[in-house]
Amino acid sequence: MQLKSEQTLSSICLKTKLEKEITINTSPEATKQFGTHFLERINTPKGLGTVIGVHNDYLWIWLDSDSGPTYWGNVVDNLFNYPEFSKSNDKNYPEKVKELIPLALQLLWLLTHIDDYSPTALDYTLREALNRSSGHMTQQLRSLFRDFDKLTASDMGILAEEEGLSSGAVTEYLNTATLDTVAEEFNALQRRVQTQLHLLNQQMKHLDKEKTPQLFGLLTTNQSLLKQSHQEMEQTAKRLQSISAQAAHSKKANQFLHFHRLLSALIDVFFDYPTAQPPYDSMEYRDGAAQITQFLYNHGHYFFEGSKNESNNNSKQELSESSSLDVLFLFLLLSGLRLSTSQSGLIYLHLLKQSNIPVEKLDLTPNTFSLVNFSRQHPQHFIEFYQRFFLSEGTFQHKMEELLKKSHPVLLTEAGKWAVYYGLAKQRVVSEDSPPGHALEIKYYLELGIKYLDQAMRSSHSVAAQEIDSLLSTHSEIPCSTALAKALASYFSNTTQRQKARFYLQLAEYQNENSKHSDESSVEQTVNELTLIKIKLDILEKTGREQSQAISTLIHLARQSNQPAGKALLKELSTQLPAVAFAAMVEWEQHHFSQLSLELFELAKKENPVITAWYLNRYHVVTKKIKSDLNVVLQAVAANVEQAIIEFNQLLVSPSFALENKEVILSVLVKADVWQHVYPANLVALILRYHAANAITGHDLDKLMDSMAHASLTDPRKHFELLATVLKEISYLLDTAGFIAFLYAIKRLHISIKTDAKLPVAIATYLIQQELRSPNDKMLIHSFMDRFLTDYPEFGHDLRQDSKAWEIIQQSDQITFFLKRTLRDPETKNEKTEDVTHSNLVSLSLFKHLTGPVNPPLSPMEMQGAKQPTPNS
Known part of the structure; x- marks a missing residue:
């Protein structure tokens, strides 16, 4: 539309x-x-x-x-x-x-x-x-x-004094009377009559009356009629001039009436706007109010009565019956501080004069006028002025009460300032003759002013908080409650003045802890609210670990069903800081999917583009019903994103998926930061599937096995599980050198092969099979076992203690000999001690590789048995 x-x-x-x-x-x-x-x-x-x-x-x-x-x-x-x-x-x-x-x-x-x-x-x-x-x-x-200024001052003066003007009647008259056209046509007709009369006079001069008496008589009659018509037309022309003047005046009256109606409607709308449209643009609204204020100062007396009129408190004030001063002062307050010093000074001095305050004697000038200074230097006159408007029955008081009940934020702020200034002015004029209740009255107005300012601040009116802060900073006698300190801390936490936020936060915490009148539930609720403010400040101000801890605390609070404020704060900060947006993205993807948005992803990218890309991919899969982008998933898997790892393993379960995407999968599968996240059963199934379909070359398979044998993972048990699964399920795909590399990898992990109950049997079976395979394999196996059992006797003990494995091993006399020798070797204990020391050093070395897998140096036996892959093998 x-x-x-x-x-x-x-x-x-x-x-x-x-x-x-x-x-x-x-x-x-x-x-x-x-x-x-x-x-x-x-x-x-x-x-x-x-x-x-x-x-x-x-x-x-x-x-x-x-x-x-x-x-x-x-x-x-x-x-x-x-x-x-x-x-x-x-x-x-x-x-x-x-x-x-x-x-x-x-x-x-x-x-x-x-x-x-x-x-x-x-x-x-x-x-x-x-x-x-x-x-x-x-x-x-x-x-x-x-446009209004096109009406002259004299026009305005006359029109404003006229009574009984009806906009409808004036409009109807102007719509039906086309005076300009009538006057123009009448003037043309009058000129034609005058011309005809002149021609007739000329013709009659040349006419012989005696010869043509009948014609002469007819022309004489026509001449007489034309003269009569001409005279009547002259009189009509004069009346038309008068009517035209009246019409012109009516047009101006119509303009005035139209303007009056529009102005009254605008004033009503401006009075109600902030209460009907929260949150509103305070500055732009006050700019508009300032425009109306300036207009009312210049022309308001034309539209509104000069005397106050009482009206029904239960209905809106009819502004056409209002005091021009009252309406002007109301809009001066509505404009806040958006008028220049000289403009507001002119208006204040005008109001003071009309309130019978001797401006000239007080030496007040527009350019230097300050409401605060006026209340300090001339407290008695300030009191009189306040009482004239705020405490006297009339338009101003009625309208103020109406709008304050509606929590009009601008007027709450201004009324709050005026009440505080009034209380302070009363304090300055206190004397021995002051009535007994004077102190209570001062306290009442100070508290009333702070109450109004507090209400305005809770309506998100920024000026109110600044005013309260200024008043509290300069007047120690003004009370500051726990609730007010908390509200100020909350307000300043949204500004760059966070030191003030910390100050008021500490003040609120102190007062809440030492509160004598609040019940426990109220104190606890305040503690929770102050905790959220502190968390917010920590997130906004701190970095690194401290910020992360604050974000984690906020996430924890937001998960609780009784913490709507925590949820709201998380949502608020997720639009401001990449770190919070990222944390919210992870949280909401699991628990509140509907909260996710493209704007959130855009901000979270600044914190971690790779992981955010995976979450965005999942978002599109759910919302657009499209297939997952495998490249994005693999990047997230490499970045150790737990949910991406789960998704990748779920995708690998599908045989068709694995074959359709084999090029992409194989290109990254040889990298440890990918294969380490594949579940062992899935990895074996994937290798078997590719091998059966001739989808993986021997070269690619060797690269994968070599990577698995020589990588150094941060999680040794995960690495052991992968190695053990390959040895149990697909050891036949390993040549002797690859098998030896796997056993050395297990040795480096310092995890007993007995950890997996089926692994000793699988190793024993492979040793016997390879010994029988060829003389070269047999020689390589014997050489390996001779050295390996010497370096790693625990391996021999584990094989010997597994009855099934030992039964298989005994099929080879040579390997049986190596094992028995190892079990009899008196140096085993010393070697074990050395291995334990070496294990500790290796464990320590793991912390040097937290950024990713690193290949450890090969042992001499590994280097002897390692097979160098050729380009087309």
């Missing part, structure tokens, strides 16, 4: 109830023939609806219950001539209709067409425009007020 023209709102392109796209003319000119206007709420035979505009000569109405606009074919003129249609006072526009309100409403255009808007439509249009962009509204106010 798009607007063809956001500037004039003359047409809208949208889909009807039947899903047909049409362009509807929404201009006042188009809807006028039906006696209604764009966005007017009406009652129809089918319930409430909203007028949209005209298409194909029909009036299109959007029923609240429909998905798009429709029309009644029998409605061809004024809608309200039909008994089943009537105007409605309902203000609840459906959400789909709200989308029609233009993003960039032009106030000058609205002013021109204001008579086509009902009060409800005008109010709603302005509110939506302000809600969507308070900055744009500020720009529009500047243009609107510049």
Whole structure:
């Protein structure tokens, strides 16, 4: 749904109830023939609806219950001539209709067409425009007020004093009386009559009366009639001039009435905006309020009565009956500090003068005026001024009470400042003659001011926190409760002033610990809230291990069902810091998948691009129903991502997957940072599958086995399990040199082969089989066992103690001899001690390789038995 023209709102392109796209003319000119206007709420035979505009000569109405606009074919003129249609006072526009309100409403255009808007439509249009962009509204106010200045001061003075002006009557008169056209046509007719009269006079001079008496008589009669007509036309011309002057005046009156109506609507909208649209843009809103304040200072007396009028507290103030000073002061407060010093100074001095405070005697000037200094230097006058507006019955007090009840953040801030300044001013004028309750009154207003400021701060109004901090820093007599200190700590934790956040956090913790009136549950709740603030500050300020600990604590708290604040903080910080975004990504992928977003992944990439890529891949698999990207998975596996390892092993279970992706898998499988994460059973199954399908070359298989034998993993038991599984399941794919390399790898791990109950039998079986295979293999096996058992007697003990393995070994006299010799060797104990020492050193060396697998140096036997792979083997 798009607007063809956001500037004039003359047409809208949208889909009807039947899903047909049409362009509807929404201009006042188009809807006028039906006696209604764009966005007017009406009652129809089918319930409430909203007028949209005209298409194909029909009036299109959007029923609240429909998905798009429709029309009644029998409605061809004024809608309200039909008994089943009537105007409605309902203000609840459906959400789909709200989308029609233009993003960039032009106030000058609205002013021109204001008579086509009902009060409800005008109010709603302005509110939506302000809600969507308070900055744009500020720009529009500047243009609107510049246009208003085209009316001269004398015009304004006269118009403002007139009574009984009716906008509807004036508009109707101007619409029906085309005075300029009438005057122009009448002047032309008058000139033609005058010309005809002149020609007739000339003709009669040359006419012989005696010869043509009848003709002369006829012309004389015509001459007399023309003279009479000319005289009457002269009189009419004079009356037309008078009417034109009245029309011109009426046009100006119409402008004034239109402007008055628009201004009143804008004022109402600005009063309610922050309470109706939280959170709002405080600065842009106050800029708009400053524009209205300046206008009211210059021209407000034309629109609002000079005297105060009482009104019903239960209804809105009618601003047309308000004191111009009250409305001006209200908007001065709404503008906060957005007016310049000189501008606000001028307005304050004007208000002081109108309140009978001797500005000249006090030597106050606009450029140097300060409310704080005024309250300090002239406390009695400040008290009088405060009482005139805040404590006296009238428009200002009523409107302030109404908006403070709605928690208007700007007015809460200003009312808070004024109450504190009033309390301090009362404190300065205290004397021996002061009444007994004077001290209590001072305390009341100081606490009231802080209460208002605290409320404003909780509404996210930044100025309030700064004001409270300033007041507490300079006035020790102003109380600061645990709740207030906590709120200030929370506020400053969101700014660059984190030292202040720490200060107020410590103050809140101290006061909470020493609280005498709070119950245990309240104290505990405060502790939890302060803990979250501390965690937030630690995450924002610290780095490295301290930051990681704070993030882990936050994740732990967010997991708890009774910690919504922890969840909210995690969500908040996940949009600010890559480290938190990364942690949140990992947490939410497991427990709150719906919380994941592309923005989160983008920020988490800055913390760890490889792991984040895997999580993003999983996100796309789930949300887009696509296949997992194997390259991304393998990169994450190499980075030791646990869930990526699980996924990779799940993928390997599928025979078709392994064969379809063999090139990619084989290219990385020979790397220890990949194969070490394949479950042993899956690795064996994968090798067998590739071997059976001739999908793996001998060269690639040798590279894989060599990598497994010579890698140094950070987890020895995982490495042992992989080596043992290969020796048990597919040792026949190993040649003698590869087998020897595997046994040396187990020796380096210092894990007994008895750890796997089936491994001794598998080793014994392979030794006997290889001895019988060929003379070379037999010689190599004997040479290896002779040296290996000498260096690693525990290996012989383990084989001997396994009855099945020992039974198999005894099939070879030579190997049996080596084992028996080892068992009888008196030096075994010493060698074992040396091996233990060597084991400790090797274990220590593991910590040097935490960044990845590193191949240890080969033993002499390994170098003797190692087979050098050839390029095409």
